[in-house]
Amino acid sequence: MHIEVTQLNKHFGDFHAVRDVSFTIEKGRLIGLLGPSGGGKTSILRMLAGLETPSSGDIVFHGKRVNDLPPQERGIGFVFQNYALFKHMTVYDNIAFGLKVKKQSKEQIRDRVMTLVELTGLKGFEHRLPHQLSGGQRQRVAFARALAPEPQLLLLDEPFAAIDAKIRQELRTWLKEMIERLGITSIFVTHDQDEAIEVADEIMIINKGRLEQKGSPWDIYKSPQTQFVASFIGESTIVSDVSKLKGFESAADREGVKALIRPEYIEIGKPHEFRIVSATEPGRIKQLHFRGSEWMVEVVVGDTTLITYRSLEKDILHPGDEVNVLVHRAYLFKDEESWIMENRLKEDPMPIHI
Incomplete structure (x- = not known):
């Protein structure tokens, strides 16, 4: 029908x-x-x-x-x-x-x-x-x-x-x-x-x-076409001032912009785990949650807490550990407008997996 x-x-x-x-x-x-x-x-x-x-x-x-x-x-x-x-x-x-x-x-x-x-x-x-x-x-x-x-x-x-x-x-x-x-x-x-x-x-x-x-x-x-859809589907973090994150400084050009960052758009680890260390910034592990097939990790960057995943195959991290953080991309929203911003400091786009 x-x-x-x-x-x-x-x-x-x-x-x-x-x-x-x-x-x-x-x-x-x-x-x-x-x-x-x-x-x-x-x-x-x-x-x-x-x-x-x-x-x-x-x-x-x-x-x-x-x-x-x-x-x-x-x-x-x-x-x-x-x-x-x-x-x-x-x-x-x-x-x-x-x-x-x-x-x-x-x-x-x-x-x-x-x-x-x-x-x-x-x-x-x-x-x-x-x-x-x-x-x-x-x-x-x-x-x-x-x-x-x-x-x-x-x-x-x-x-x-x-x-x-x-x-x-x-x-x-x-x-x-x-x-x-x-x-x-x-x-x-x-x-x-x-x-x-x-x-x-x-x-x-x-x-x-x-x-x-x-x-x-x-x-x-x-x-996602709206902020609600982006926040409703999948896990994510809403960031009120994404321009504070390394590689996203240009977001400051648009007043009132908010960002939504999905866990799979974030990498964390020790310096040796990154190909482009210059694109990363320091963070601290706040909490880890065992999900069976992976860790869900809360990491604090500046005054922002982000959520990401980490493979069980990688070195085990603990609350309080200092790590490097690389945010690959973010969804930006202002009123009814939305767009994707890539980290300007990284070279290769990160594949999306769900």
Whole structure:
């Protein structure tokens, strides 16, 4: 299903929950609506589903305006955060519910349910009740029930929020593979950026009811268009006066400029670890945090604390150690304008890894 949304607004009394949001989604894409809690993500999803009525704006599915269509006529499947399974019904009957409402024959229902049981890895659990299933299995039942009527659009509201971390990781991979196999247009709401980056083909960043940016996870990470996006995606440090850092003195030419510096844009170590020592400046290790595959390091340069990573293969550093620090680049922001500034003292650009 191709989706086009134009100037969408939603008011709840005096509260303006969604503000002039416009976007298009191509058929078969998996889109993540990402942003902080209360930012308007779920309101957008519920308006697409027909569970909320827009205050203004248009929602168009395949060239047809659907603002006034009830949910059952929009060709959608909806997966709720809390599963919303019928507790007294078996797995089979939960999946079959929408098909029975559409008055399909018993043979059609059986064929469709068993296909979905196989697809979602629930074979052997058809006659169990929801309380006899794990959280991951209940969520798979919810997916299967939403898919049973063969919707053109699948909507998921925080689909992994109620599941523990290990199962959540497995379900992310499973969901992405399943949706790719089915080719169904899908939109899921999340406040977990790792989840959005891992699962989505495209991400829409929603903040205070506005669409801040839409693009692939990589594009949004490497080229944030607003200060909010840059600070929301990935770990970073906001620096109020980046001109104090070596190699960034020219930033002083623009009054009121702030900088955002990502951890992977910073190198720390002893002098022998640097090819261009003249581009570095002194720093002091404030704290180290073990992350399993690497160290996350807080380092103080002047009166600024920066965050970076350090490989476990390199010499171990300790709080209080004096080190050399090289900042390769920074995102600079002033009002609505943003740009990248490279350290003028270093020769070769540093590759970006995420």
